[in-house]
Amino acid sequence: AIDAQRLLGRIRELGAVGRDAEGRLIRLAASDTDKLGRDLFVGWLRQAGLEVAIDRIGNIFGIWQDANNNGQAPVLIGSHIDTVIDAGIYDGCYGVLAGLEVIETLKSSGLSPSRPIAVAAFTNEEGVRFSPDMMGSLVHAGGVDVEAALAAIGTDGSTLGQELARIGYAGDREPGFLKPHIYVELHIEQGPVLEREGIPIGAVESLQGISWQRITIDGVANHAGTTPMSMRCDAGYAAACVVTFLHDRAAASNSPTVATVGTMRFEPNAINVIPSRAVFTVDLRDPDEQHLQAEEAALAAFLERLADEGITVTVERLARFEPVIFDGRVVELIEAAASKRGLVSRRMTSGAGHDAQMIARIAPAAMIFVPSAGGISHSPREHTEDAELVAGANILLDVVADLAGM
Amino acid sequence: AIDAQRLLGRIRELGAVGRDAEGRLIRLAASDTDKLGRDLFVGWLRQAGLEVAIDRIGNIFGIWQDANNNGQAPVLIGSHIDTVIDAGIYDGCYGVLAGLEVIETLKSSGLSPSRPIAVAAFTNEEGVRFSPDMMGSLVHAGGVDVEAALAAIGTDGSTLGQELARIGYAGDREPGFLKPHIYVELHIEQGPVLEREGIPIGAVESLQGISWQRITIDGVANHAGTTPMSMRCDAGYAAACVVTFLHDRAAASNSPTVATVGTMRFEPNAINVIPSRAVFTVDLRDPDEQHLQAEEAALAAFLERLADEGITVTVERLARFEPVIFDGRVVELIEAAASKRGLVSRRMTSGAGHDAQMIARIAPAAMIFVPSAGGISHSPREHTEDAELVAGANILLDVVADLAGM
Numbered sequence: 001a002i003d004a005q006r007l008l009g010r011i012r013e014l015g016a017v018g019r020d021a022e023g024r025l026i027r028l029a030a031s032d033t034d035k036l037g038r039d040l041f042v043g044w045l046r047q048a049g050l051e052v053a054i055d056r057i058g059n060i061f062g063i064w065q066d067a068n069n070n071g072q073a074p075v076l077i078g079s080h081i082d083t084v085i086d087a088g089i090y091d092g093c094y095g096v097l098a099g100l101e102v103i104e105t106l107k108s109s110g111l112s113p114s115r116p117i118a119v120a121a122f123t124n125e126e127g128v129r130f131s132p133d134m135m136g137s138l139v140h141a142g143g144v145d146v147e148a149a150l151a152a153i154g155t156d157g158s159t160l161g162q163e164l165a166r167i168g169y170a171g172d173r174e175p176g177f178l179k180p181h182i183y184v185e186l187h188i189e190q191g192p193v194l195e196r197e198g199i200p201i202g203a204v205e206s207l208q209g210i211s212w213q214r215i216t217i218d219g220v221a222n223h224a225g226t227t228p229m230s231m232r233c234d235a236g237y238a239a240a241c242v243v244t245f246l247h248d249r250a251a252a253s254n255s256p257t258v259a260t261v262g263t264m265r266f267e268p269n270a271i272n273v274i275p276s277r278a279v280f281t282v283d284l285r286d287p288d289e290q291h292l293q294a295e296e297a298a299l300a301a302f303l304e305r306l307a308d309e310g311i312t313v314t315v316e317r318l319a320r321f322e323p324v325i326f327d328g329r330v331v332e333l334i335e336a337a338a339s340k341r342g343l344v345s346r347r348m349t350s351g352a353g354h355d356a357q358m359i360a361r362i363a364p365a366a367m368i369f370v371p372s373a374g375g376i377s378h379s380p381r382e383h384t385e386d387a388e389l390v391a392g393a394n395i396l397l398d399v400v401a402d403l404a405g406m
Numbered sequence: 407a408i409d410a411q412r413l414l415g416r417i418r419e420l421g422a423v424g425r426d427a428e429g430r431l432i433r434l435a436a437s438d439t440d441k442l443g444r445d446l447f448v449g450w451l452r453q454a455g456l457e458v459a460i461d462r463i464g465n466i467f468g469i470w471q472d473a474n475n476n477g478q479a480p481v482l483i484g485s486h487i488d489t490v491i492d493a494g495i496y497d498g499c500y501g502v503l504a505g506l507e508v509i510e511t512l513k514s515s516g517l518s519p520s521r522p523i524a525v526a527a528f529t530n531e532e533g534v535r536f537s538p539d540m541m542g543s544l545v546h547a548g549g550v551d552v553e554a555a556l557a558a559i560g561t562d563g564s565t566l567g568q569e570l571a572r573i574g575y576a577g578d579r580e581p582g583f584l585k586p587h588i589y590v591e592l593h594i595e596q597g598p599v600l601e602r603e604g605i606p607i608g609a610v611e612s613l614q615g616i617s618w619q620r621i622t623i624d625g626v627a628n629h630a631g632t633t634p635m636s637m638r639c640d641a642g643y644a645a646a647c648v649v650t651f652l653h654d655r656a657a658a659s660n661s662p663t664v665a666t667v668g669t670m671r672f673e674p675n676a677i678n679v680i681p682s683r684a685v686f687t688v689d690l691r692d693p694d695e696q697h698l699q700a701e702e703a704a705l706a707a708f709l710e711r712l713a714d715e716g717i718t719v720t721v722e723r724l725a726r727f728e729p730v731i732f733d734g735r736v737v738e739l740i741e742a743a744a745s746k747r748g749l750v751s752r753r754m755t756s757g758a759g760h761d762a763q764m765i766a767r768i769a770p771a772a773m774i775f776v777p778s779a780g781g782i783s784h785s786p787r788e789h790t791e792d793a794e795l796v797a798g799a800n801i802l803l804d805v806v807a808d809l810a811g812m
């Protein structure tokens with residue numbers, strides 16, 4: 001079994017890194033606080049005697065290999081340590097630190113695996129500062145060119161490549177240098193299913209499609225007091241119509257479609273000026289590619305009707321990923337491991353995007369979920385019980401040991 | 407007649423002060439750029455040989471008085487030189503600079519008025535940085551205590567009193583020290599009426615009521631991908647519902663009610679996080695106090711229905727001014743002056759708030775309007791033809807000369 005206190009202690013230690021003046025956890029990709037988190041993690045990798053490799057997109061790998069297995073494709077465990085704004089401490093970090101914990105536990109057993117075992121912290125999984133999300137694992141899987149990814153412009157106008165160089169994490173390894181034999185990712189569910197059903201382990205067999213767009217509506221600034229309602233080209237009102245359209249449509253849908261407008265900005269943003277511009281993002285998801293396309297088409301048609309004399313609409317694609325089906329054999333291994341430890345598990349789909357979704361393009365992959373209290377994530381109220389975290393890490397241990405022939 | 411070139415040149419010179427890197431005009435009250443505009447104006451007052459007085463709320467007065475009329479209540483001309491964000495060059499500045507122009511013209515006639523004549527630039531008329539709008543004239547009229555006004559917190563967290571001291575415009579005169587005999591304000595219409603009807607001069611007899619509120623909606627942050635639509639407490643969606651409610655209700659109304667949401671902010675403002683908070687402003691106006699109260703009540707009722715498990719609503723009052731009826735005799739003087747110069751005029755109401763609205767509490771007051779091209783204001787597209795600006799200033803000249811017994 002893994003060392004529960006070491007794992008839990010590290011989750012808390014990393015969770016204390018990157019707090020702002022109000023105590024909010026903010027470790028956006030390639031920021032100053034991300035650097036602090038990375039430094040802490042790399043220190044732990046070195047302490048554990050692992051080989052540390054960093055690639056050009058800033059992905060960090062801790063690799064355990066020896067003369068016996070050198071040259072074999074590794075079992076790769078991964079997730080991310082970047083966070084959203086005002087985040088919880090488990091999203092991503094739990095999987096990365098459990099990966100390290102599993103390797104340290106296996107290493108101290110004295111046995112030698114038939115394959116190398118590696119843990120990865122992928123760059124910019126959250127996609128909050130730079131789009132798309134899951135960027136580091138996407139580049140690792142060859143899904144986008146590293147140069148294109150490094151040129152991504154952040155919400156603050158920064159460039160990812162420059163930011164990685166600035167914080168000292170523009171590595172020298174070519175992305176994809178480490179081709180996994182199998183990929184396993186442990187993560188909190190971030191949704192309500194496991195808790196509601198009282199099940200400790202999710203064997204994740206699929207992941208829904210994700211569509212991200214940035215929409216800019218241009219209208220005409222004018223005086224809030226003197227401009228009759230009939231003469232307005234109010235970009236803020238037009239944006240509000242899109243928000244309610246998306247929400248009400250998804251809420252009324254028979255499919256599990258979700259639609260979110262998470263960011264919004266008005267210009268000039270003055271109390272007595274009709275907004276000349278509104279810029280906002282749309283996050284649309286559905287487990288069914290056909291449904292997701294239908295939602296995108298409905299939005300496009302709505303935006304077309306909105307565009308009018310004085311109102312123009314510009315749409316930029318920020319991310320688009322089709323639903324993914326994970327590898328059935330890896331899912332079965334997870335179920336078997338849970339059952340051996342006497343833990344109930346259920347097959348499930350993931351509502352969130354994950355690095356596993358990208359690595360599944362180049363290797364058999366699946367995920368292990370543990371419950372999230374109240375289904376809450378991307379919030380400081382994110383919580384999973386210690387015993388549940390430890391149970392999930394022990395399932396990861398068993399699956400990895402099995403895959404690495406130990 | 408006034409010196410058209412001098413007036414137009416000064417309007418352009420002041421309009422060039424306070425441009426940002428993109429060329430946008432931003433001279434928010436008590437900011438660094440406001441200081442530059444004030445310095446330019448005060449320089450012109452001194453050049454014209456006027457006595458300069460600055461009061462504790464930063465209102466600037468240029469006073470022409472001599473031994474003959476010392477001690478008499480002055481004829482006061484006023485407006486403001488602060489601007490909104492991305493403003494035009496006429497709103498406020500036109501009236502202040504025309505006031506100075508009128509005094510210089512009368513001064514150079516060699517005659518002496520039976521009363522002093524003064525021009526005022528009131529602090530923070532726009533209300534974009536600090537609430538309420540028309541603050542300097544409100545304080546001058548005794549409508550709010552100067553200490554309370556100086557304690558106003560800006561949208562950037564600054565304090566008005568500190569900002570005035572910082573830019574060197576926390577004067578030593580007690581607000582209200584100069585009690586006007588009559589107040590006249592010349593302004594661009596900022597609305598579409600005069601242009602549409604081809605009328606050069608508006609004799610403004612009333613001004614609609616203004617209601618400003620800041621609304622904060624608190625919901626629950628959660629993951630955009632994992633949270634079913636039915637389990638969301640989406641503060642951004644709730645805010646969008648308020649925006650569409652206000653707009654659609656005002657648009658459908660039989661009264662000339664206008665409703666504007668000019669500012670909007672989401673928290674944490676991340677693409678894949680359901681907004682935990684939305685903060686926005688509501689600007690409601692109606693020429694009829696009863697109607698305005700009904701609109702406010704409808705909004706309050708809507709907000710009450712919105713507040714729900716997981717959604718809380720907080721309302722702050724930023725400004726509230728009842729409709730104002732100007733002094734009939736001053737309005738008649740304006741009509742008579744226009745008619746003497748062979749200019750058509752019409753009586754009208756003002757959709758915008760103005761300093762005249764505050765000074766009307768302590769002295770007979772009225773306003774002169776000139777046309778706004780396309781009815782556009784609070785926008786860089788704000789425009790009035792030179793000949794129309796000059797015509798308006800000449801009407802002001804005649805009205806002031808008459809009132810000052812010249």
Ligand SMILES: NC(=O)NCCC(=O)O
Binds near residue numbers: 126352630
């Ligand atoms: N797991 C997770 O929160 N990933 C961030 C990408 C997403 O928005 O799904």
Ligand SMILES: NC(=O)NCCC(=O)O
Binds near residue numbers: 223497532533540757
């Ligand atoms: N005249 C003018 O634009 N005043 C600003 C206050 C307001 O009406 O919003």
